[in-house]
Amino acid sequence: MSAGNVPFLAIEGVHKFFGADHILRGIDLQVDKGEVICILGRSGSGKSTLLRTINALEPVSAGRIALNGELIGYHEKGDRLYPLGAVALARQRTKIGMVFQGFNLFPHMTVLENITMAPKMVLSVPAREAEEQARHFLEKVGMSDKASVYPTSLSGGQQQRVAIARSLAMKPELILFDEPTSALDPELVGEVLSVMQQLAADGMTMLVVTHELRFARDVSDVTVLMHNGRIEEMGPTKDVMSAPKTKAAQGFFASLN
Amino acid sequence: MKAQASTKPTIVAPQIFWGRRIAAAILLVIMGFAFKSMATNPRFEWDAVARYLFHPEILSGVVVTIELTALAMIIGVIGAVILALMRLSGNPVLVVMSTAYIWFFRGTPQLVQIIFWGFLGALYPDFVLGIPGTDVIFFTAPTSSVIGAFTAALLALGLNEAAYASEVVRAGILSVNFGQIEAAHSLGLTPSRAMRKIVLPQAMRVVIPPLGNAVIGMLKTTSLVSVIAGHDLLTNAQSIYNNTYEIIPLLLVASFWYLVMTTVLSVFQAWLERKFNKGVRRPPNLIIAMLKDRSLREQQSLAMQRSIAESNAASEVADVGR
Ligand SMILES: Nc1ncnc2c1ncn2[C@@H]1O[C@H](COP(=O)(O)OP(=O)(O)OP(=O)(O)O)[C@@H](O)[C@H]1O
Numbered sequence A: 001m002s003a004g005n006v007p008f009l010a011i012e013g014v015h016k017f018f019g020a021d022h023i024l025r026g027i028d029l030q031v032d033k034g035e036v037i038c039i040l041g042r043s044g045s046g047k048s049t050l051l052r053t054i055n056a057l058e059p060v061s062a063g064r065i066a067l068n069g070e071l072i073g074y075h076e077k078g079d080r081l082y083p084l085g086a087v088a089l090a091r092q093r094t095k096i097g098m099v100f101q102g103f104n105l106f107p108h109m110t111v112l113e114n115i116t117m118a119p120k121m122v123l124s125v126p127a128r129e130a131e132e133q134a135r136h137f138l139e140k141v142g143m144s145d146k147a148s149v150y151p152t153s154l155s156g157g158q159q160q161r162v163a164i165a166r167s168l169a170m171k172p173e174l175i176l177f178d179e180p181t182s183a184l185d186p187e188l189v190g191e192v193l194s195v196m197q198q199l200a201a202d203g204m205t206m207l208v209v210t211h212e213l214r215f216a217r218d219v220s221d222v223t224v225l226m227h228n229g230r231i232e233e234m235g236p237t238k239d240v241m242s243a244p245k246t247k248a249a250q251g252f253f254a255s256l257n
Numbered sequence B: 001m002k003a004q005a006s007t008k009p010t011i012v013a014p015q016i017f018w019g020r021r022i023a024a025a026i027l028l029v030i031m032g033f034a035f036k037s038m039a040t041n042p043r044f045e046w047d048a049v050a051r052y053l054f055h056p057e058i059l060s061g062v063v064v065t066i067e068l069t070a071l072a073m074i075i076g077v078i079g080a081v082i083l084a085l086m087r088l089s090g091n092p093v094l095v096v097m098s099t100a101y102i103w104f105f106r107g108t109p110q111l112v113q114i115i116f117w118g119f120l121g122a123l124y125p126d127f128v129l130g131i132p133g134t135d136v137i138f139f140t141a142p143t144s145s146v147i148g149a150f151t152a153a154l155l156a157l158g159l160n161e162a163a164y165a166s167e168v169v170r171a172g173i174l175s176v177n178f179g180q181i182e183a184a185h186s187l188g189l190t191p192s193r194a195m196r197k198i199v200l201p202q203a204m205r206v207v208i209p210p211l212g213n214a215v216i217g218m219l220k221t222t223s224l225v226s227v228i229a230g231h232d233l234l235t236n237a238q239s240i241y242n243n244t245y246e247i248i249p250l251l252l253v254a255s256f257w258y259l260v261m262t263t264v265l266s267v268f269q270a271w272l273e274r275k276f277n278k279g280v281r282r283p284p285n286l287i288i289a290m291l292k293d294r295s296l297r298e299q300q301s302l303a304m305q306r307s308i309a310e311s312n313a314a315s316e317v318a319d320v321g322r
């Protein structure tokens, strides 16, 4: 779809400061359509921050992020970047789904309303059609029988699967997952990972911050290892996992065993 | 190992709350005595109470009190939401404006504010609409004809309420988890849509009980406007007893109507709370639980016996099969 030399997602020289803290120190990353990328790294290495800059939940301090050649969060005039207005920013975010560690379902809406709300409100999908689609996605994540309940009555794994369906309902081009299983009891992790594995098999482009090495090995094409705000190692997952080249990556894998 | 199914399950005995029962009995007795003493005391002049209960002046006072309360609360709540959003906007100009407004209106006595609005005509005799600093004038009129007594009362009550209620609304907004806003943004909602669709409905849960308080307070605060306009319930009751000296019965009449209005409001509030508590897990309502308890226990015990019978039958079949 994209012209030969325009990458699907391009992250170039991204820096992020929180006050004086230099949290992202020059991130370069390119993602092709349909790729699944796992981001590994110690706590505090900037994984969540990187993910959040991609849909402009955090504004970058420097650098550029572009989806299909369209700059995210800014527009360019001359050699300067200007922040986008609220409406333009919201429109960009419809193309990028996000799944959070804490699910963040809307507790005052039923499961079905959680999923249909944004398509109806943001994409102006007619109510009838939005509901049909929502049921389709609920089936995909194995939650068809819970359409009319409120999220608090669901287990964590069920809530996360609904959150994934909610993301899918916006028909995003890319979904960001920030430790989607870290808040779950061990026996619930599998049900969420298998939904994600299915998504990957369907060709969804996914950036996944995770501590689940099994999942990374089985599902991801590329593994990125972050350390102190930098990408220390990046490559085909099987290479990075079986023979890490950098000290940082070797140290990270060693610390897990 | 084989689990031994006993025919008689160990059932948890229903708890009997002796303390509650005794307290309720004592309370009933005390209330009975209080009621009897009031009903039989001639100095309460119950016949006068009956005479004035539906007196036209009392009823029109009720209507004025309701009107003032409803309109002042509408001004107050709309103002409160605007002030709270300004305060939370992060825009320094708006934050300072909102903070200053709240500081001023909470910091000065309400009675002074009411008198100020009521006598605005004395301070600024002419109401002029034009461009300041130029001679361009679109409209001019005597202030007292633009802001009548009722409008002045409304402004005084509503603008004051906005200052107080804005803190309630702000607390409600802050009570909503920031993750909710991020989730809304990530789905492509603009900040204003996220506020309307996600944050405010959840804030309602926290905001309704104190706002219910505010409405009931407002019912009675409206009587302060007697200094500029009057004709609310309490003021009308007072103007009657100033002539007839039937002070106690008229105060009882006014209290009766305030209680009626408060009761209606409380029922409405309970309904609103149920509506906005959808999807929230909370402890069960004790009274309803108590009423349901007995029939529920019977069902549970039947279900237990049935399942024991079933598992016994199953194990017999298994034994036969062996
Ligand atoms: N909003 C913020 N304000 C200030 N500092 C922040 C903020 N968000 C993150 N940080 C800091 O940035 C650093 C990186 O945080 P980040 O959440 O990206 O780490 P992470 O790699 O996702 O870690 P974890 O595995 O624990 O989730 C941390 O030191 C954190 O304290």
Ligand SMILES: [Mg+2]
Residues within 6 Å of the ligand: A047, A048, A049, A178, A179
């Ligand atoms: Mg993180």
